[in-house]
Amino acid sequence: DVKVTQSSRYLVKRTGEKVFLECVQDMDHENMFWYRQDPGLGLRLIYFSYDVKMKEKGDIPEGYSVSREKKERFSLILESASTNQTSMYLCASRTPDNYNEQFFGPGTRLTVL
Amino acid sequence: AQSVTQPDIHITVSEGASLELRCNYSYGATPYLFWYVQSPGQGLQLLLKYFSGDTLVQGIKGFEAEFKRSQSSFNLRKPSVHWSDAAEYFCAVGPNQAGTALIFGKGTTLSVSS
Numbered sequence: 001d002v003k004v005t006q007s008s009r010y011l012v013k014r015t016g017e018k019v020f021l022e023c024v025q026d027m028d029h030e031n032m033f034w035y036r037q038d039p040g041l042g043l044r045l046i047y048f049s050y051d052v053k054m055k056e057k058g059d060i061p062e063g064y065s066v067s068r069e070k071k072e073r074f075s076l077i078l079e080s081a082s083t084n085q086t087s088m089y090l091c092a093s094r095t096p097d098n099y100n101e102q103f104f105g106p107g108t109r110l111t112v113l
Numbered sequence: 114a115q116s117v118t119q120p121d122i123h124i125t126v127s128e129g130a131s132l133e134l135r136c137n138y139s140y141g142a143t144p145y146l147f148w149y150v151q152s153p154g155q156g157l158q159l160l161l162k163y164f165s166g167d168t169l170v171q172g173i174k175g176f177e178a179e180f181k182r183s184q185s186s187f188n189l190r191k192p193s194v195h196w197s198d199a200a201e202y203f204c205a206v207g208p209n210q211a212g213t214a215l216i217f218g219k220g221t222t223l224s225v226s227s
Contacts, residue, residue: 035217042203043217048214092157100215102215106156
């Protein structure tokens, strides 16, 4: 089975801190994604990565950056956390075929105080 | 613009009753279609998917969905709901090309009453 893991289930940070959210997949998927989930807004795409060292902005990239140095790992970075970044963050990776099915991690619930 | 609409924000169904969750999409071509379920505090789990062929697809946990091209719909159904089905359900569409992201609806929360 595909496994997508995220470094933390719950995280509490202070305004202005630099925050790293890590995601690791074990199925050699080329594509990886970071979504943000908020009540009533569903999932919104922050960034995605086609392959190592490649990245594309999603719908809401402002205030975020990403890093993909190795194929299995995709990191989301909040350079200076703000209270409006309090949310659930979901990582996903995609099957290597052409069907666009995505596999999700358990999520990280981030609270910024 | 590409979009997914789940018209029902919250639905309550009695245990043992049938369920239908609606999903409508706006897309320029035939998309790939998905339904995901999210239990409280968990990530998303794939229930079923449609790529091509038979328009009625079967998924896990007794769910099925029907693709209706003329109505741009992909409604999720279950004949008899169990209390454990209480969760949030997301419909998603994706272009039939590699390396692109899915577009998600805003979700429908299902409550099951006894």
